[in-house]
Amino acid sequence: MSDNEAKNKTLLVIILTLVTMVFEIFFGLITRSMALTADGWHMGTHAFALSITFFAYILSAKLSKNEKYTLSTDKIGTLAGFTSSILLGITGIWILIESVMRFFNPYEIHFNDAIIVAIIGLVVNLLSILIMGVKAHHHEHKHKDYNFLAAYMHILADALTSFFAIFALLAGKYFGLVFLDPFVGVIGGLMICIWAYNLIKSTSIILLDVKIK
Numbered sequence: 001m002s003d004n005e006a007k008n009k010t011l012l013v014i015i016l017t018l019v020t021m022v023f024e025i026f027f028g029l030i031t032r033s034m035a036l037t038a039d040g041w042h043m044g045t046h047a048f049a050l051s052i053t054f055f056a057y058i059l060s061a062k063l064s065k066n067e068k069y070t071l072s073t074d075k076i077g078t079l080a081g082f083t084s085s086i087l088l089g090i091t092g093i094w095i096l097i098e099s100v101m102r103f104f105n106p107y108e109i110h111f112n113d114a115i116i117v118a119i120i121g122l123v124v125n126l127l128s129i130l131i132m133g134v135k136a137h138h139h140e141h142k143h144k145d146y147n148f149l150a151a152y153m154h155i156l157a158d159a160l161t162s163f164f165a166i167f168a169l170l171a172g173k174y175f176g177l178v179f180l181d182p183f184v185g186v187i188g189g190l191m192i193c194i195w196a197y198n199l200i201k202s203t204s205i206i207l208l209d210v211k212i213k
Contacts, residue, residue: 006132006148007057010050013128013155017047020124024117039117043124045091046154049084053151056080078206081146085199088153092192095161099185109181111173118169122162128155146203153199157192164188 024040060076132152164184171177204210 003057003060003145006145007054007061009132010054010057010148010151013131013151014047014050014054016124016128016131017043017050020120021047024120039121043121043158045087046158049087049154050151052080052084052087053147056147075207077145077147078203081148081150082200082203082207084147084150084154085196085203088150088157089193089196089200091154091157092189092196094189095185095192096189099182099189102182102185103179106178106182109169109172109178111169115166115169115173118162118165122159122166125155125159125162129159146199146206150199150203153195157188157195160191161185161188 021040021043024043056077056079063076129152132148132155164187165181168177168180168184171180
């Protein structure tokens with residue numbers, strides 16, 4: 001998969017994410033569901049991160065034709081991946097803090113609305129994962145495209161949190177296991193932080209020209 005194809009796929013996912021964001025916020029305000037509204041804005045943060053990926057491809061293509069830049073423009077994508085991975089880490093930390101706070105300050109969960117939100121989020125992100133096809137992109141490049149990988153991680157993180165949320169919400173609604181909601185939030189937040197750390201570490205090595213023995 002070429003960089004141009006990766007750029008087009010990223011744009012398609014951005015549009016899909018933005019449409020979902022508007023849909024969730026609109027119906028969240030109408031139904032007065034904080035779950036729908038909050039998830040809509042959460043989709044917006046990932047659309048912003050994906051936009052970094054998209055514009056990095058445009059900038060790389062533009063500068064590659066500029067004779068002033070004698071070095072490879074590959075680092076532009078790596079820098080975009082580094083920036084996006086920081087946003088991914090912030091998302092993971094936010095989920096961790098919010099989940100821990102809910103252990104001490106539990107609130108009434110509107111299970112039906114929340115389950116609908118989680119299912120919508122999961123479907124959108126699974127569709128986005130299929131569109132991007134990250135595995136094929138990795139195998140065809142000698143070096144990893146960290147710009148594309150960071151975008152993929154954002155979508156994967158969303159899919160993970162939606163899957164965990166569905167499991168916890170169903171358990172809470174039908175079995176009264178309400179504590180699972182913040183518990184799976186902690187697990188999901190930790191996993192996202194680990195992904196972000198590994199991505200930050202990998203991109204930092206390239207940006208700083210660290211020699212690996």
